[in-house]
Amino acid sequence: MNSRVQLIIRNLSRPWHGTRPQAGFTLTELLIVIALIGMIGAFAASNIISRFNRAKVDSTKIQMRNLGVVLDDFRRECGFYPTTEQGLDALVTKPMGGRECKNYDPEGYIKGGKIPKDGFNNDFMYESDGNKYVLISYGNDGREGGTELDKDLRSDEIE
Numbered sequence: 472m473n474s475r476v477q478l479i480i481r482n483l484s485r486p487w488h489g490t491r492p493q494a495g496f497t498l499t500e501l502l503i504v505i506a507l508i509g510m511i512g513a514f515a516a517s518n519i520i521s522r523f524n525r526a527k528v529d530s531t532k533i534q535m536r537n538l539g540v541v542l543d544d545f546r547r548e549c550g551f552y553p554t555t556e557q558g559l560d561a562l563v564t565k566p567m568g569g570r571e572c573k574n575y576d577p578e579g580y581i582k583g584g585k586i587p588k589d590g591f592n593n594d595f596m597y598e599s600d601g602n603k604y605v606l607i608s609y610g611n612d613g614r615e616g617g618t619e620l621d622k623d624l625r626s627d628e629i630e
Contacts, residue, residue, distance in 0.1 A: 524611075524620055530590030531608045535626045538562075538587070538595065541580050542604055548574045551601040559586045559597045570601060589624075 496504075541562055546552050549572035553561035557569050562580040565572065581587075589595055589608040596607040606626035610617050617623065 527590035527611070528620070528624070531624050532629045534587050534589055535595070535606045535608070535624070535629060538606055539604075539626060545572075545580050548572070548576065552599045552604045553597075554601050555598050559595065562586065 538559070542552055545562060549570075551570055551572075553559070553566060554569050557566040560566070561572075563584050563586060564579060565575045565577075586594075591608065591611050591613065593609060593613045596609065598605045598607070604626070608624040609615055610622050610624065611620040614621070615623060
C-alpha cells in the first residue's frame with residue numbers, strides 16, 4: 472500500500488477523543504440563532520403594527536379637521552351648516568331638501584367630489600342642527616362604542 476492510504480487507515484482506526492475541526496455550526500447553535508431572530512422579528516412586528524394603528528387614529532383626526540374647514544366654508548357662504556338630513560353629501564352636491572343655500576358653489580366644496588373616509592376606511596357619521604356640527608368615526612370596528620382602536624372619535628373631543 473502506498474503511504475497515503477496507510478495514513479488514512481491509521482487515522483480512521485484511531486478512537487475519537489472529542490476534538491474535531493470547527494468546520495460548521497451544531498444544530499443547537501443554529502436553533503438558538505433562529506430563536507433569537509424570531510424573537511427580534513416578533514418585537515419589531517408588534518412595534519410596527521402599533522405605529523400603524525396609531526397612524527390610523529391620527530389620520531382620522533386630520534380628516535376630521537379638514538372636513539371641519541370645508542364645513543366652515545359651507546357655513547360662511549350659506550349661513551348654516553348642512554343639517555343631519557342633508558349630511559356630508561351637501562358638500563359635494565347642492566342639497567334639495569331642508570334649508571336652501573342661495574350662494575352654493577356650483578362645483579361643490581370638496582375637490583374631486585368625493586367625501587373622504589376615516590383612517591379605518593369607514594364613512595364619517597355627521598350630526599348637525601345647522602348651528603353646530605359633530606363628525607364621528609366609529610373606529611376600527613365601525614360600530615358605536617368600543618375601547619382602544621375601536622373607540623369612537625368625535626370632532627368636538629379631538630385636540
